[in-house]
Amino acid sequence: MTTPDHQSPAPRPPAPLAKDRIYRSPLALLAGVLLLAIVGWLGLDALFSAHGRAPWLALAGMILVIPLVVGFTLRPAVFANDDRLRIRNPFRVITLPWGEVAALRSSYTNEVVAKSGTKYQLWAIPVSPRARNKAARRQERAASDAARGGGRTPDGLAPRGTVPVPARAHTDQAMYDLRELLEQRAGAETAQGGTTVRWAYEVVAPTVVGAVLLAVLLAVG
Structure with a gap:
């Protein structure tokens, strides 16, 4: 009488990569x-x-x-996930693990600074003074309405009598999101490595x- 062979368990599929x-x-x-x-x-x-x-x-x-x-x-586009930041500029593609990113700066342009000191401009996230001014005016109106007890803000987010969360321009919000990812993932083991640049x-x-x-x-x- 034969006994069935013991089969080794099937290998687990690789963990899916985080979506960009x-x-x-x-x-x-x-x-x-x-x-x-x-x-x-x-x-x-x-x-x-x-x-x-x-x-x-x-x-x-x-x-x-x-x-x-x-x-x-x-x-131009910027792709970000839990492990790395990939910048697709007009003539180059730069990939930086979060562990290699020193800072994300906003002045006349938005840029990422590598730990080597090299700066890379984020063409896909341009600075917009007009959008910033528009967001600031919207914030001032919402804060004024809240201070007068006029109910919710125009976005319907702040309860009566409270100062609303500051509104941000679209590109400023993008940089805020990227900075949050940098703070959370810079020390992760999977977010280490070298910077690569491809023409x-x-x-x-x-x-x-x-x-x-x-x-x-x-x-x-």
């Missing part, structure tokens, strides 16, 4: 779509309607301009090709 929080600029995305539509309309019209060297100039111009528009408007050749290469082609066409005359 993604920060982008809605205005940049809108501007990028509009610019691409304009460039495409003008470029295609020149390609199929113009004569002589104009179609070639239009083609070279499109090869040069389209990657730049994509790079500066649609491409965005998918943007750089066509831009260089378009510039060279346009320069040759203009030089030939």
Whole structure:
């Protein structure tokens, strides 16, 4: 009589990676779509309607301009999870584990400072003085209403007679969230490692090709 073999337990699947929080600029995305539509309309019209060297100039111009528009408007994004911060700028992708981040600063631009002292600008989270002023005015009105006992704030968050939580501009709130992650995760074992920087050749290469082609066409005359 045979006995069934003892089977080893199936290996556990790897723990899923934490989902990224993604920060982008809605205005940049809108501007990028509009610019691409304009460039495409003008470029295609020149390609199929113009004569002589104009179609070639239009083609070279499109090869040069389209990657730049994509790079500066649609491409920038900041990805953050429990282990690392990944910054996708127009021409580079920078990945920093939280243990390598020294600070997140806001002045004329938002930037991350690595422990090595290198600074990287956050293109996807631009500073907006207009949004800050608008948020400050909204906060002042809400605080005034609360002080008068006028009930809840316009956002419906603060009870009567209390000072509401300060409102923040969209990009300031994004930086606040990132600073919270930095404070919570900087010492985590899984958030250690080195900084990596990768050039965005998918943007750089066509831009260089378009510039060279346009320069040759203009030089030939």
